[in-house]
Amino acid sequence: MGLSRDERRGNTRRRVEKPSGTGFNRPGLSGVSRVGGDGMRMCRLVLLLIALGTPAVSLGVEAEAVQDPAPPKVSGEASNTTPPPLKAYVRVKKGTAAKPLSKEAKTHPWTGFLGPTRDGNSTETHLLKTWPKAGPTKVWELAAGDGYASPAIQHPYLVYPHRVGDSVLVECLHAETGQQYWQYKFATAYRDRLGYSSGPRSTPVIDGNRVYIYGAEGVLVCLELATGRAIWKRDLVREFRVPQDFFGAVGTPLLVGDRLVVNIGKVGGPCVAAFHTLTGKLVWVSGKKWGPSYASPRLVTIHGKKRVLVFAGGESRPSTGGLMLIDPTNGKLGLEFPWRSRKYESVNASCPLVVGGNRIFVSASYQTGSALLEVGPDLSSHKVVWKMVDAEHNTEPDQLGLHWGTPLIKDGYLYGFDGRNEPDASLVCVDLKAGRVVWREEPEWEQTVTVQGVEQTLTLSTLRGSFLAADGQALVLGELGQLMWMDLTPKGYKITQRSSLFLARESWCPPVISRGLLYISQNMR
Template identity: 55%
Template sequence: MPTISRRAMLQSLAGQALFAGAVRGQPSSTAAPRPLASDAITHDWPSFLGPSHNAVSTETHLTRELPPPLVWELEKGTGYTSPAIAGEDLVFFHRVGDQEVVENLHPETGESKWQFRYATAYRDRYGYNNGPRSSPVIDGTRTFVIGAEGRLHCLEVASGEVVWSRDLRAEYDARQDFFGIASTPLVHGNHLIVNVGASGGPCVVAFDTTTGTEAWRAGEWGPSYASPVPAVLHGRPRIIVFAGGESNPPNGGVLSLRPDDGTIDFAFPFRSRTYESVNASCPVVFDDKVFVSASYRAGGTLLRVLQDFTYEVLWTTQEFALHFNTAIHQDGYLYGYDGRNQGDASLACVDVSDGRVVWREAPQWTETFDQGGRERQAILSTARGSLLAVDGQFLALGELGHLLWLDLTPDGYQQVSRAWLAAAQESWTLPVLSRGLLYVMQNTRDILTGATPRLRCYDLRA
C-alpha cells in the first residue's frame, strides 16, 4: 500500500472531493448526551479562551475514548469563530451568503431559538474565507459580536433584539487589516474592551455595556488578531492588550491598562519587522509575568511587571514563535505550537525560568483512509494545532481536523488517544468545552466526504 505525504494527499483529494449543497440546514441530532457524573465540575464558556481567558478548563470526568459520540451538528457558513455558552444559550456567529448571522442555539440539541442577520460585503484579500473572525461574548442577559468589517452589536440573549450598535470602521476609521477585524472583545465590569486599532489612535476603546457609549480610549498602536485578556497584577486589576496588525512601518506590542479609565501603565514594543505580519497569539498572564509570542521571525518574550507597574524583560527567544495558537502555562512551563507554516510547526515545552526549550516534538502518524474505493495511507500531523488544558491533560485540535488527548509534562509528550473528526483544512478554531460537551468547528469542506463546514457537538462526559 503506497504511503504519500501530507501535501500530496491534500492536493490529490482536493480535486476529487464532493461538492456539497447550500449551507444552512436544521441541526441534525444524533443522540442525547450521557448524564453528567454527580461530582463532575463544569462551567459556562462565555468568551474566547473560556471562563479564565487562558484556554485552561476546570471541567472533570471527561472520557479519553476518541472519537467521542456525536450529539448534534449544524451546517454553518464561513468564519473562524467559536461559540459562547452560558446556561441554555449557545451564541454562534458566522456568515451565510452576503449576511453575517448571529444565532442562539440550545447547547445540548442545537435547536435554534433566534437569528439576527445583517448585510456584509467583506472579502478576504488573501483568499481565505469571508466570514467573521471575532467570537461572540456573553455577559449576563446580553451578547456582543464584532463582524469582519467592524460592525459591533449588543443583543439581548433571550430574544436577539438589538440593544445598541456601533460601526467601528465608520466612527473610528478602523482598518479592515490584513484579514478583517478579528480581535474578540473583553467584558470587564461594565465596560466592553475593544482593540479598535484606529489609524493614529485610539488603539483600545472601552464602551459602556449598557448604552454603548464610549467610556475611555487609549493608545496609538493599530489593530490585532490577539484578544485582550484580564489580569490581576500585584493585587490590582489590569487589561493586557497585544496590539499589532497592518501598519507601515509595522508597530505594536503589549499595553497594560487600568480598566476603570484606560490609563496606560506601560507600552512594550514587540512586533515583527515584516510588513505583512500580525500579532495573533493572545498574551498569557501568570503570577506577575506576561508572555507574548508571534511568528514572522518575532519569537517570544517574557516580561515581569514590577510593583510600580513598569516592566523588565526576563528573556527572549526565537525558538518559541507562536502563529495564532495561545500558549498554556502549567507549573512553570509553557506549552504551545511553534511555527508559522504547516511544514515547520512543532509542539514545544519551554521553561519559564530561562526561556529554554525543554523538548520539541512534531507529532506524526500514518493515517489510513479510502480514496475512490482504494485504501491509501498518508503521513499526517497536528501541524499548527491548538491546545486546551483540562482534566489533568490536554486536548489538541490539529489543523487538519484531528482531535487528540495528550499528556504533556516537562519530561515529554505522550499521545493518549486520537481520532480524525473531519478531513478539513483550516481547523484553527480552539474547541469549546462546557458541561462535558465539546464543540468543534469544521471551517472548510471535508476533502474525503465532501461534507460542508459545520459546528459539531460531541459528548465527552465519562
C-alpha cells in the first residue's frame, strides 16, 4: 500500500483516522436542523436534525414458481389514520424551534433509503447556504441506541429504528418537534460477528399509512403508520433458512407498487423475493446464485421498461456476487453480471446507478474495481464500456473502488468517495465517458478540539463521506461528523461552508432532508 497522507507530508499533528487492516472496518444518531425558509434547520438523532466492450449474453431466466414457506397472519387493514396524542419523550432533548418554511420552498417526504429516487438527490429548495458561526441550529436531539439506520419521514411522522438492550425500538416522532406518537418494540438477539453495532441497519420504508421495518436478523414487519399497530410480521432468516452473514440483514427493501422487494440472499435461492405489501405473502422469487449484499435494491428504467436493480453478494466461499436486473411484475431475471472481490472478507455495498439512459455503473472495493455496462434491448445482454481496477488505496487515473457510499452523477461526471479504509479515502471526479479519474483530492483541515479536558489540534478530513445533492450543491457528511456544502465540478471541489457537528467515527448514514429540515445520524459516541 502507498504511504498515508501524514507520512507523505511529514505532518506531525494528530490525524484522526483508523489504521487499515486485513479484515473489515467498524454508533448515536445525531439530530435535526431546518434547512428551509431563509435557512437550514437541523435535528440530531444521536438522531440529529439540523435545519438545512465485448458483447456478452446472459439469457433471461424465467420467473420461478413460488411456495410461501410461512404466510403471515394479517391483522386488519391500515385504516386508522388518527394518531395517539403527542407526548414528550424522555430520550428527546429540545433545541431551538424550527423557523417557518419559505412560501417558495419546494419540499418532499423522505420515505426510504437515499430519498425519493433512492440515489441521494433532493429536489428541496431555499436551503440555508450560510450557517451561523456555531453551525446549523439544532432543533431537537434523540439519544439513540445502536444501529446504522437512517430515519424515514412523511410529515408529520418520523420513523426511526434503533436497538436498546435486547430490543429493537421503532420510534415514531413528530418530525419537527421530536415529540412521540408511538413506539413499537420487538426482541433481538443479534450479535455482530466482527464487533460492529448490533442494531438495525435498514432504513424504514413508508407507503401511505404503512411503514415497513427490516431488522438485522431478517425480521420484516408492517406497521400502521399513524398508530404503530402491527399488521403483519415475518422472520425471513428463519423462514428461508438464511445463515447469518457478515453484518446481518442490511439492504433497505424496495417498494414497487404493491410489492416489497428484498435481497434475502439465500444461496441456492431465493436471492431476491417480493412480498405483497398488504398481506406480507410471497409473490415471486428470483435468482439462485448469490447471497445478500449491503447495497439496497433500486427501481430503474432501462430501454423504457421498469426493472429492479440488485447488487448481490455477501459471505460465501468462494466469494460470489454481482449485478441483477429483475422484472418487478414477475421476478423474471434478465441481466446477470458477476462483480465481486475474490477475497472472502469482502462485500458489495455501493448502490449501482443508471447513467446515460441504458448504462449502469457498478463499483466495489476489496480489489474489485468499477465498471460501466451498456444493457442490450433484450435486458439480458450487455457489453462492458469500460473497467477500472481497485488497489484499495487508489492513486492512479484508472483506479476506482467505492466501498459503501453512493456517488453523485452530474453532467456526465461521477463524484464519489474512493477507498476501502479511512487512510485510503479520497474524493474523486470520474469522466463517465472515458472511464478515467479527472481529479483526486483528500479534503482536510486543522481543527482544535478538547478531548477529555485536553486541547488538541487535529488534522481532520472527509474520509469516506456521504453525499446528498440538494439545491444546486452537494451536502457532504464527513466520516468524523463534519458537515459541509461543496461545489463539485470537473475542475475541482470547493467547500463553501463547514461545521463540526460532533467528533465521532462511523458517521456512515447519509444525511436526510425533508421540509427544510436536515436529519443526521451519529453512529458512534
